[in-house]
Amino acid sequence: MHKVLIIDDSEINLTLIRALVLKLGECEPVMFDHPLKALEWCRGNVPDLVIVDYMMPEMDGLRFIAAFRALHGRTEIPVLMITANDQKDVRYEALLGGANDFLTKPIDRIEFSARVRNMLALRTGQKFLADRAAHLADEVAERTRDIRERERELIFRISRAAEFRDPETGAHIQRMAHYSEIIARGLDLDAATCNLILQAAPLHDVGKIGIRDHILLKPGKLSPQEFDIMKQHAMLGYDLLKDSGSEILQAGAEIARSHHEKYDGSGYPRGLKGSAIPLFGRIVAVADVFDALTSERPYKKAWALDDAMRFLEEGRSTHFDPLCVESFIAGWDEALEVRQRFRDEEAPKI
Amino acid sequence: MNPFVLDKPAILERLGGDEGIFAMMVDMFLTELDNNRQALLTALAGDSAALQREAHTIKGLLATFSDGFGAELAQTLEYQAKNGQVDDARGRVDMLLARVDEVAEVLRGLSAG
Numbered sequence: 162m163h164k165v166l167i168i169d170d171s172e173i174n175l176t177l178i179r180a181l182v183l184k185l186g187e188c189e190p191v192m193f194d195h196p197l198k199a200l201e202w203c204r205g206n207v208p209d210l211v212i213v214d215y216m217m218p219e220m221d222g223l224r225f226i227a228a229f230r231a232l233h234g235r236t237e238i239p240v241l242m243i244t245a246n247d248q249k250d251v252r253y254e255a256l257l258g259g260a261n262d263f264l265t266k267p268i269d270r271i272e273f274s275a276r277v278r279n280m281l282a283l284r285t286g287q288k289f290l291a292d293r294a295a296h297l298a299d300e301v302a303e304r305t306r307d308i309r310e311r312e313r314e315l316i317f318r319i320s321r322a323a324e325f326r327d328p329e330t331g332a333h334i335q336r337m338a339h340y341s342e343i344i345a346r347g348l349d350l351d352a353a354t355c356n357l358i359l360q361a362a363p364l365h366d367v368g369k370i371g372i373r374d375h376i377l378l379k380p381g382k383l384s385p386q387e388f389d390i391m392k393q394h395a396m397l398g399y400d401l402l403k404d405s406g407s408e409i410l411q412a413g414a415e416i417a418r419s420h421h422e423k424y425d426g427s428g429y430p431r432g433l434k435g436s437a438i439p440l441f442g443r444i445v446a447v448a449d450v451f452d453a454l455t456s457e458r459p460y461k462k463a464w465a466l467d468d469a470m471r472f473l474e475e476g477r478s479t480h481f482d483p484l485c486v487e488s489f490i491a492g493w494d495e496a497l498e499v500r501q502r503f504r505d506e507e508a509p510k511i
Numbered sequence: 512m513n514p515f516v517l518d519k520p521a522i523l524e525r526l527g528g529d530e531g532i533f534a535m536m537v538d539m540f541l542t543e544l545d546n547n548r549q550a551l552l553t554a555l556a557g558d559s560a561a562l563q564r565e566a567h568t569i570k571g572l573l574a575t576f577s578d579g580f581g582a583e584l585a586q587t588l589e590y591q592a593k594n595g596q597v598d599d600a601r602g603r604v605d606m607l608l609a610r611v612d613e614v615a616e617v618l619r620g621l622s623a624g
Contacts, residue, residue, distance in 0.1 A: 267574040270527030
């Protein structure tokens, strides 16, 4: 149903135009005998076609068209202006001023029907294109969501591939990623950054893929030489992920390289100190160590939570960024919920 | 003065042969007659812009009934008012009202018949 707005100060013209519009079918005429009242209606309603008389008291058709076009989203709506057949100059002005076409008085039904139909066809085309554009935008958004979701899944699976070769578990990845996100939030990082670290933290140990089994899976203590090889996983992870076009993989590269740095400069691989260590690395260091301490492994029992917390506190400014430790302790209750949610024995399937 | 002769076939042709719409237009013309007469007289006493507008309205009404002569009378008044030439407007208004009455008379006869 097309909404056809008719504005004419003459009652007889309104009645005639209404009758002709109704004859066309599929049209709902909305009539006003005053342009200002019509404008008021237009603020809350969008007509499919405007038929406006030129000569009206207080506001003529040209001024009405200008005011109508100035309303948000009304620039494309077809407008027909009615002029007397001797008003050629007005017709030109109307066309220049935003009318799409004009009707001459006295109104001729054949001419009227043809012009109104043309304008409504134009409007139908506009609506079709707008719907199509909106539909395509929705579709792109949906596909983009799918791709992002797949990217996240792939990253998680890559992370797990590394962890499969290690005593660590899928639940460890989930927990340390969520701990990282809690710390990031506590540091007042924006929501997108907090989400980024949640997605990228699982990649911290991806470089372990490149460490030989006899070292990676060695049950006993590593010799200094073996430990040196083990340490290479940080740079291996970085090399694997660096220069990616994906923001998550870029962040993952940085985390892989920096999560074993220590605040006092005694960490590896680069021995960076304090704020020279990338922030994501400082955050993940706290999250990763806390989870390693509080998880049971074939070679060790899980630490008590209090002991693990004390370890973090004692490591402030030596091992860890004190702000990251504070932020983690401030989010302690949330961290316990994460620990409860991702337990080793019932790690959620992916 | 040219007497008004109703050219119903020409009007009907413009209205797409719709007798219903034609009858409605006749009714409305007669219903609005007094208002339009009064508006023109009020405008005569008022400013030239009002006179121009009312003459324009009557021009439209007469043209609707294919009254070329009457529409031209109204148009002359409209243009004169537009240009501020209102000295002999009274005479033109009287002529125009007489024409409107004449058309109304014919239309009345139509609905009575």
